[in-house]
Amino acid sequence: MSVGTLTEPLAPGVHRIAVPTPFAVGEVNCYLLTGDPLTLIDTGPNSGTGLDHLERALAEHGRRVEDLELVVLTHQHMDHEGLLEILERRSGAEVAALAALAPWLADYRASARADDAYAQAVMRRNGIPQDINTLLGVLSAGLHSYGSAGTVTRPLEDGDRITMGGREYSVHHRPGHSPSDIVLFDADRGLLFGGDHLLGHISSNALVSRPLDGRLEGPRPTPLIDYGRSLRATAQMSARLVATGHGEAISDPATLVDTRLRDQERRARKILSLITEQPRTAHEVAQQMWGEIAIKQAYLTLSEVLGHLDLLLAAGTAGEIEADGVTRFLAV
Numbered sequence: 001m002s003v004g005t006l007t008e009p010l011a012p013g014v015h016r017i018a019v020p021t022p023f024a025v026g027e028v029n030c031y032l033l034t035g036d037p038l039t040l041i042d043t044g045p046n047s048g049t050g051l052d053h054l055e056r057a058l059a060e061h062g063r064r065v066e067d068l069e070l071v072v073l074t075h076q077h078m079d080h081e082g083l084l085e086i087l088e089r090r091s092g093a094e095v096a097a098l099a100a101l102a103p104w105l106a107d108y109r110a111s112a113r114a115d116d117a118y119a120q121a122v123m124r125r126n127g128i129p130q131d132i133n134t135l136l137g138v139l140s141a142g143l144h145s146y147g148s149a150g151t152v153t154r155p156l157e158d159g160d161r162i163t164m165g166g167r168e169y170s171v172h173h174r175p176g177h178s179p180s181d182i183v184l185f186d187a188d189r190g191l192l193f194g195g196d197h198l199l200g201h202i203s204s205n206a207l208v209s210r211p212l213d214g215r216l217e218g219p220r221p222t223p224l225i226d227y228g229r230s231l232r233a234t235a236q237m238s239a240r241l242v243a244t245g246h247g248e249a250i251s252d253p254a255t256l257v258d259t260r261l262r263d264q265e266r267r268a269r270k271i272l273s274l275i276t277e278q279p280r281t282a283h284e285v286a287q288q289m290w291g292e293i294a295i296k297q298a299y300l301t302l303s304e305v306l307g308h309l310d311l312l313l314a315a316g317t318a319g320e321i322e323a324d325g326v327t328r329f330l331a332v
């Protein structure tokens with residue numbers, strides 16, 4: 001089945017618009033939902049190329065940015081929300097996103113800086129050398145301009161309903177990939193807008209992210225555990241088609257969820273064997289698993305390892321020890 005080209009709707013009135021990004025993930029999928037209110041799901045990154053592309057795609061459907069009546073964000077990542085400020089200003093559209101994301105978006109620059117500071121602390125605690133840490137901090141700060149601030153006028157909670165493009169969708173909070181992930185479900189059509197919650201061609205990563213409420217005391221976030229819970233909930237939904245944030249739509253999400261969960265178990269076993277050999281920091285585990293990539297993609301690989309270590313800690317097969325502000329993990 002061929003789905004999601006500019007000319008061929010994914011479902012009646014649902015058009016995929018693939019917008020280029022400067023990131024390794026490649027294009028991001030936005031969705032134009034014709035009907036009342038005229039709705040755009042996700043915006044693409046804040047770049048001239050992204051805006052150009054979006055405007056041309058809208059024009060192919062006989063629309064302009066100014067016509068948009070509702071912009072819905074699936075989550076907080078800049079490839080999905082970066083053009084929000086511009087679209088909001090030009091269209092006056094309502095903006096819907098998870099309610100807890102509203103303050104984060106309202107002061108985007110400060111939020112992005114605080115997220116970076118949080119990531120730096122996570123990297124230090126988990127054994128990433130300071131020179132790499134500093135470099136990654138500089139690189140990350142250089143990317144902030146691909147995101148943007150915005151004003152959420154339709155704050156969404158889990159269980160809410162929202163009308164997009166003439167049809168009603170239920171809203172479900174699905175934290176894991178980010179704390180603010182939502183999916184939007186049209187049960188009659190079995191159509192789910194999934195953002196990056198579930199992707200077909202790559203497994204979505206559960207990044208270690210600063211909690212949205214900014215609270216830093218209390219237990220640390222366990223994104224992969226949250227993500228597993230979210231995936232199991234999605235598998236129960238009887239969705240027949242998932243419109244994803246990257247790549248092609250998914251036609252059998254329940255089977256894909258099974259595959260993803262099995263892959264997690266396999267990876268957790270591999271990590272358990274590495275910390276059985278000797279206690280290791282999460283970064284050392286990442287280097288054992290991925291070599292050079294653990295340096296180039298230090299935060300991503302660190303998040304992967306920490307997520308799976310959380311599974312082992314929860315299962316009681318791993319423990320952690322702390323010395324000089326650095327955490328090491330060991331088999332118990």
Ligand SMILES: [Zn+2]
Nearest residue numbers: 075077177196
């Ligand atoms: Zn994302």
